[in-house]
Amino acid sequence: MAVAGMPEHFEGLPENVVVSRLDELGSWCRKNSLWPMPFATACCGIELMATGASRHDLARFGAEVFRFSPRQCDLMIVAGRVVMKMLPVLQRIWQQMPEPKWCISMGACASTGGVFDTYSVVQGIDRFVPVDMYVPGCPPRPEQLIQAIIDLQDKIQAEGTLNGREFLSAQQQMTKRALVELPILGQGFSQP
Amino acid sequence: MTDQQTTDEQATGTAEQKVFEQIATQFPGLAESEFRGQTRVVVSRDELLTLMQALRDEYSFDMLVDVTCVDYLNYRGAEDRFHVVYQLAGTDSGLRLTVCLPLNEPDLNAPSMTALWSGANWMEREVWDMFGIRFEGHPDLRRILLPDAFEAHPLRKDYPLQGRGERHNFEVLRRGEG
Numbered sequence A: 001m002a003v004a005g006m007p008e009h010f011e012g013l014p015e016n017v018v019v020s021r022l023d024e025l026g027s028w029c030r031k032n033s034l035w036p037m038p039f040a041t042a043c044c045g046i047e048l049m050a051t052g053a054s055r056h057d058l059a060r061f062g063a064e065v066f067r068f069s070p071r072q073c074d075l076m077i078v079a080g081r082v083v084m085k086m087l088p089v090l091q092r093i094w095q096q097m098p099e100p101k102w103c104i105s106m107g108a109c110a111s112t113g114g115v116f117d118t119y120s121v122v123q124g125i126d127r128f129v130p131v132d133m134y135v136p137g138c139p140p141r142p143e144q145l146i147q148a149i150i151d152l153q154d155k156i157q158a159e160g161t162l163n164g165r166e167f168l169s170a171q172q173q174m175t176k177r178a179l180v181e182l183p184i185l186g187q188g189f190s191q192p
Numbered sequence B: 001m002t003d004q005q006t007t008d009e010q011a012t013g014t015a016e017q018k019v020f021e022q023i024a025t026q027f028p029g030l031a032e033s034e035f036r037g038q039t040r041v042v043v044s045r046d047e048l049l050t051l052m053q054a055l056r057d058e059y060s061f062d063m064l065v066d067v068t069c070v071d072y073l074n075y076r077g078a079e080d081r082f083h084v085v086y087q088l089a090g091t092d093s094g095l096r097l098t099v100c101l102p103l104n105e106p107d108l109n110a111p112s113m114t115a116l117w118s119g120a121n122w123m124e125r126e127v128w129d130m131f132g133i134r135f136e137g138h139p140d141l142r143r144i145l146l147p148d149a150f151e152a153h154p155l156r157k158d159y160p161l162q163g164r165g166e167r168h169n170f171e172v173l174r175r176g177e178g
């Protein structure tokens, strides 16, 4: 059947054949089977659990398989404040997750440190690991987290490529965003 | 309140006073004070171990509830920089007692209570971690909460609330590197 805008060499294909780009097909598979890594360190973790439980049912969006091994995950949800003793652990878990992977920073604490402007609390995990989605709130309601996952799915569908080219441009953005204005004092604490 | 309860309370009240009077006669150097029914004694470092030993063995304060510390820097009317605070309780008698040990820089050493109560082990490690008080005779005086590489004692009043940059001291992970 002739469809407007269809390239000429697709003429004559049977009706049950769908034509797409490989990147788009890959992104479509990826976005609908996100396996979250629950990095829940504080009160936001309770809302994260509620999101996965029956009332809000994250399974409707293909993201219900919470895995406690980073090797099996591709979406890290950081829910709660991260202290300086925990950050090397978080980074190590992030590194252990196979590509492609994404990160949601859930709640005021994970995104900015929240009210905990003290010596031990990291003021936003995006200073040290890449973050794709920020969820505001203290704590965010499960609907907000679901919205973040839907938005992330849209982002994956829109920008995703099979060989991960989008991550390279994200790396440039990250360089811009991260430690430009932050002092880095001394050495140490970086190795878990 | 029934009559029975009132007499009970009076009875424990007098029993308490008796115990504290006995302690005061045995250790005349103690500065004793009371606030809202709670007794506190301030003891010097040399006397601390004998006092604690006697409290445990003779006055049946068999439980060391807590070891903590207060930094009195810039506190109005304070004479000493630190007070190491020991909370004692008698599980049979129901008595409670607070023992304070004043310490001043540069000599921040206190005798360890681990020989009397092994439960003092972690509590003293926490005081070391947060205030930098050294406990002599402690079997394993390491930091307990903060990372080993941490260099300050953050609950001291002269340590800035937002730290000295320790929370920014990490390597930055970027996309495509992990």
Ligand code: SF4
Pocket: A042, A043, A044, A045, A079, A080, A081, A106, A107, A108, A109, A110, A114, A137, A138, A139, A140
């Ligand atoms: S953002 Fe609020 S709810 Fe979430 S971890 Fe911080 S304090 Fe807790």
